[in-house]
Amino acid sequence: MKTHLLLLFLPVGMFGVDSHGVSVMEGDPVTLPTNVTITQQEDVKYYFNNTLIAQLTGDLRFNCTDVQCNEANKRFRGRLKLDNETGSLTITNTTSTDTGGYHQEIIGSGTIHENIFNVSVHNVSAAERDEIKRNSAKEGESDTSDSDENNLNDSGRLILAVAGICAVVVIAAFAFATSARCAVNRQVVLNTQTMASFPPTQDRRRALIL
Structure with missing residues (x-):
């Protein structure tokens, strides 16, 4: 009598993907948060157009942003700021070319969590930006007056x-x-x-x- 052994290959951990929409005006910074506190056992990676643009690992030697991750990637030119405690990535002085999908991977002990950030950078004129600032200032004055x-x-x-x-x-x-x-x-x-x-x-x- 022959015994057949059935092998099942299961994924190491649970995979979750969350999608987020982010809209900013050109020139304003945008932050892609992890909403967690990163430990040394976790890695965080960011991709834009399937290109690695930032990475945070337990080994500081492998942390990188922009051209440090990929010499051919000169899109952001030093405008990426990686938070070493939370793993959040901030893009400063945004331009319309920064519009697109950003893929974030949080890799822990046997688990992977993914976030997709759909960033929209709106190109506004200087007059429109001044108008928005004036409206914001008026709203602040109104709140102060009410107080x-x-x-x-x-x-x-x-x-x-x-x-x-x-x-x-x-x-x-x-x-x-x-x-x-x-x-x-x-x-x-x-x-x-x-x-x-x-x-x-x-x-x-x-x-x-x-």
């Missing part, structure tokens, strides 16, 4: 509350003083009446002493 108005409203409510408390204290003090004055007057009246009930002799003096 100041809220602060003034809060201050006004606080002043009214303090004024109300002071009014209550003044009224209470006035009422106490009035009550004390009435008590004194009442005592004077009682003494006067007591004195009147005695003859104007030694007994009156006794009443005064009492």
Whole structure:
């Protein structure tokens, strides 16, 4: 009787691919994040048009960007910044030629996670850029004005509350003083009446002493 052995070849780890859309204006930087903290056991690689443009490994000797990874790749010319802690890649001073798909690979212990960043760099004129900046500045001023108005409203409510408390204290003090004055007057009246009930002799003096 023959025994047949069936061999199954399974992938080493789970493969996941996420797609992201990124849109920026020409000249602005764009960052392609990993959203993780890279360990020495993980490698991060970036490809543009199937060409390696950046690499972060556990061995600093093999870390590279742009022409360091591929001498023929002169597209970015020193505009790539690789974060050694997170593995994120930043493209500075973007141009319309940077538009395209960027393939990110995070290679760990038996796992590979992939991200696809579809970057769109919009070419805008200087006038359009100034208009956008002005609108952004106006929005910031509006937010500041709203914040100041809220602060003034809060201050006004606080002043009214303090004024109300002071009014209550003044009224209470006035009422106490009035009550004390009435008590004194009442005592004077009682003494006067007591004195009147005695003859104007030694007994009156006794009443005064009492």
